[in-house]
Amino acid sequence: MKKIKIAVIGTGRIGQMHIENIANLREYFELIAIADSYNDHLEEIADKYQIPVFTKNYQDVLTNKDVEAVLIASSTDTHAEIIMAAAENGKHILCEKPIDTEIERIKKVLAVVKEKNVFLQIGFNRRFDHNFHKIHEYVTNGSLGDPQIIKVSSRDPEPPSLEYVKISGGLFSDMMIHDFDMVRYLSNSEVTEVFANGAVLVDPKIGDAGDIDTAIVTLKFANGALGVIDNSRQAVYGYDQRAEVFGSKGQAFSENDRLSNVELDNATGGHVDKIPVFFIERYTQAYVDELKAFYATVTEHKEPAITGFDGLQAVKIAQACLESLKTHKPVVLK
Template sequence: MSLITLGIIGAGRIGRLHVDNLLSVPQVKIKAVSDVVVDHLQEWAASKGISVLTTNYQDLLGDPEIDAVFICSPTSTHAQIIQEAARAKKHIFCEKPVSFSAEQTIEALRVVEEEGVLLQVGFNRRFDPNFKKVRNLVQHGEIGQPHILKITSRDPQPPGVDYILNSGGLFMDMMIHDFDMARYVMNSEVVEVSAQGAVLVDPAIGEAGDVDTAIVTLRFANGAIGVIDNSRQAVYGYDQRVEVFGAKGAATADNCRPTTVEVSTVDGVVKDKPLYFFLERYTQAYIEEVTQFVKSIAENQAVICSGNDGFQAERIAKAAKESLLKGQPVKIDHAENELIAN
C-alpha cells in the first residue's frame, strides 16, 4: 500500500488528538500542520515528525504531495475550506458540523461531489465498538422490528460561556452526535422532531441564549420512535448509553467504566463511576475513525460517515431548535433528499 500524505488544518485539542492517532497508522505520513498561531507548536511538531508548520492552510492545499486534509478548525471555517480542498483534489476529513447553514453545507457537498473526492465527517461514535454492535444487532434482525430508541448523553461538566456562544447551541454542538447515532443505529431517516429544553445547570448558559438540559423525541420513517436526553452536567461522569427495543427483544450499550469490578457488602453494592472525559470514553473510536478514513482513501471505498450523514444530522439539530422555539413538533421532508453520494 502506497504512503498517504496528510495535512492537518487546526491544531487545537482535536487536531492534535488526530495527529497522535494517525501516527499509529503505518501507511500515513503527516507532513504539515496549519493554525492561526504556530509559534507554540514548534517543539510539538518536531516531536511528531511534522516538517511543515504554517499559519496559512492554503499552503497545505497547494502542496502536491498532500493527498488529504483534516479540517479541525472552527465550524465557521469548515464549508469554505471543504470547497477549496475539494477543488485542490484533496480528500477531506472534517469535524462536525459541516456548517451552521444548510445552504453552506449543501454547496460544500455539491463541490465535493463535483470534484470526486472523499469527505468523511467526524462523528466518532459510529466507530465505538459497543454502539457498532448495537447497530449490527438491529441490522441483522436480532431484536426484530425496532420500536423504541433511547439515547442518553450527558457531559460531566458544562463548557465555558465563550464556548457556548460559538458552538451553535446544545442541539448543533452536543446532541448532534446523538442525532447521527439515531440515524446510524436505526438505519432510517428522522421525519419529525419535538424538543423540550431548560436551563438547570448554569444560568449563564441561558443568558447566552442556549439550554443546558434537553429531551428530544424523534419519529422515524420506519415508524419507530426515539427519545434522546442531554445534560451539560452529570456529576458522576460521562454518561453515554444507547438502547434499541424491538419486537424480538432489546439491545443495550451501557457506560464504560475503569473496571468492571462490583463490590457487594452489607453496606451496599458499589461499582466504578463512568469514565469522566470523552477522550477516555471514545479513545478506540477516535483511532478507528481515522484508520477507516485512511483505508477508504487507500482502497478507493466509500467512507463510513459521509457528507450527507453530516447534513442530515444538521437538519435534525435545526428542527430541534425550531421545535423548542415554537413549542410544537417540526417535520423533516425527505422527498427531495437526493443529496450526496460521498
C-alpha cells in the same frame, strides 16, 4: 502497504489528539504538515511528532502537492470554507462535525466535493464505538426484528466555557448533533418529525448567552419507530453515554464503559469503578478506528463510512429541533 500523506488543519485539543493518533498509525499515514492560524506553538508540536511542515496559513497545506488528504479539526465556522478549498485542490477530507450550521451552505460544500471527485468523511466518531456498533449490527442483521423504540442518553461531565457556548451554535448543533447521527445509525432509518423541550438547569449564564443546557427531544422515524434523546451539560458522576434499541424480537442496550468491569462487594455495599470523565478517554479507540476507516476509503476507493449526506441530515435535525424549541410545536422534516 501504501501510506497516505496527510495534513492536519486545526491544532487545538481535538486536533492534537488526532495528530497523536495519526503519529501512532505509522503504517497507515505519514503526517507531513500541520496548520493553525491561532496556535503559537506549532513548531513545538511539529518537533514532538517530527512533522516537516508547519504553518499559520492552511492554504499552504492545501497547495502542497505532496499532501494527499487533510483532517480538519479547526473551529466549526471554518469547516465549509476549508472543505471546499481542499476539494478544489484535490485533497481527500476527514472533517470534524458539523460541516456547517447552514443547510444551503452544506449543500454547496457537498456539490463542490462531488464535482471534484474527492472523498469526504464526517467525524461522527461514535459510530465506531464498540458498544454502539454492536447494537447497529443487531438492528441490521434482524436480531431485534422491527425497531420500535430508540433511546440515547448523552450527558457531559461539566459545561463548556461561556466563550465556547457563545460560538458553538447551541446545544442541538454542538452537542446533540452526535445523537442525531446516532439515532439514524441505530434505527437504520431517517427522522421524519421532532419535538424538542429545553431548559437552563445547570448554569443561568448559559441561558444569558442564548442557549439551553438541558434538553429532551422525541422523534419519529420513517420506519415507524419512535425515539427519545436526552442531553445535559453536567453529569457530576462522569461522561454518560448510553443507548438502547427495543424491537419486535427483543432489545439491545449499552451501559457506560468503566475503567474496569470489576465490582467489589463488602460490608459497605457494592462498589464499581467510575465512568470516564472525558470524551477522548471514553472514545479513545473509536477515534483510532475512525482514522482506519478513512484510510480504507481513500486506498480502496469506496464510499466513506460517514458521508457528507450523513452530515447534512444531522444538521437538518438540529435545525428542526431549534425551530420546535422556539415554537413549542412538533416539526416535520422534509
